Amino acid sequence: MAGRFWKEAASLIIVGRAANSGLQKCSQRQTDYNLLFLKRSQKSKFMPSAFVFPGGVIENSDFSQEWLEVFEKCGYSPKDLQRDFGTNGPRPELYTNKPIKSILPEIGFRISAIRETFEECGLLLASHQQGPSLSHQDRREWQKAVHEDSVKFLKLFQEFGGCPAIWELHEWSNWLTPTKMSSRRFDTAFFIAFMDAIPELIHDDMEISEIQISSLSNILKQWNSGDLWLPPPQLYEISRLLQFTQFDKVKHFAQERGKKGLERILPVRFNTSNGVISVLPGDDLYPETPDLYGEEDIQSVDASMEELQQNAQCLHRMEIKGFHHCRIFMNITPRNSHVMPVNFMDLFQTTKL
CATH class of the missing domain: 3.90.79.10 (Nucleoside Triphosphate Pyrophosphohydrolase)
Structure with missing residues (x-):
């Protein structure tokens, strides 16, 4: 396509x-x-x-x-x-x-x-x-x-x-x-x-x-x-x-x-009460069949990003509150022998970056 x-x-x-x-x-x-x-x-x-x-x-x-x-x-x-x-x-x-x-x-x-x-x-x-x-x-x-x-x-x-x-x-x-x-x-x-x-x-x-x-x-x-x-x-x-x-x-x-292969990452976005979640493969919220072609509207959830995270077991998402505020969460094993992302916003708060 x-x-x-x-x-x-x-x-x-x-x-x-x-x-x-x-x-x-x-x-x-x-x-x-x-x-x-x-x-x-x-x-x-x-x-x-x-x-x-x-x-x-x-x-x-x-x-x-x-x-x-x-x-x-x-x-x-x-x-x-x-x-x-x-x-x-x-x-x-x-x-x-x-x-x-x-x-x-x-x-x-x-x-x-x-x-x-x-x-x-x-x-x-x-x-x-x-x-x-x-x-x-x-x-x-x-x-x-x-x-x-x-x-x-x-x-x-x-x-x-x-x-x-x-x-x-x-x-x-x-x-x-x-x-x-x-x-x-x-x-x-x-x-x-x-x-x-x-x-x-x-x-x-x-x-x-x-x-x-x-x-x-x-x-x-x-x-x-x-x-x-x-x-x-x-x-x-x-x-x-x-x-x-x-x-x-x-x-x-x-x-x-690089010898282990590639799989496509299609972020699926959800509007929440305090920002946008960009959900990635493996997350509890990731749809079984994601909309590839934009045939569906972006889903809105009547909850905050924090509330949605508390209710999730498998996390792989980016929580976005603005162009310069993004937190990344992942607690599942990365596919194709990759590494987990680091939540760098926490590093700013602890002055380790």
Whole structure:
């Protein structure tokens, strides 16, 4: 049903070692790594001015069979790619509805995430390159060209050699925009990648207006104080990463967890007497058959969020009282060997963040 009700997209969580990684010991939640955030243009039709991870809508060119020739020149046959990216874990629906004459969706979505990252901030994740790297001016020109025509991303590698660094991307999550939240909805595959250092970047001045490389605690403090806005999927994924303080440990976890599969997360919203609950799979309130297409009205409950929580045994929800007030609760085992999110609002109250 993609295309009629939503578009498919790919997003990339970039994790980089912090330059002062050995010095951040002022708090139990300080990390020795940073994340890359991009501020969407205030003119954007979807989530204007939000701070998000790089990413965007997939293109047909991301799934072109011409990519097989690019990988062949780097020493990878179609059988090699099937071996490296095939999995017996759960596959999300956005992987299963691709045309037969296309490359593996596990590869196409990775290419899309790498392409969008390059378009938006100039970060090119490439491997197996034999010649000199692109000059600053060449990179800027190719960034603009790819933004105007996604096919140029394929041409970039055909001309300069190498291939997208798809092996560096690990499956992390899959979010579908809730119904009746926006006129635009996206079914997005989130990947995660790791770098020893995030280089100086250049945003595109069209979709993106600002770049921020920030620790988890710093970005959350800015969000809590109202200095910036983080959409719910970003808040949730940041809260999961709060379980890790060390770059090497979160990298090892992501590499292993990425082999366990993905399942779509569709938040189902309930209006309560004092805010909105975004209910996630496994919660007592989560419907057995959620409304995928917005055919039903958002349900209103004559009770407070606190009252609903007291009466629940299985919790997996986000309680939202405003753009800068969100609490996350989960007391069930995460699916696909993932980690529980941390309720960071409690950390603000105990000054541990």
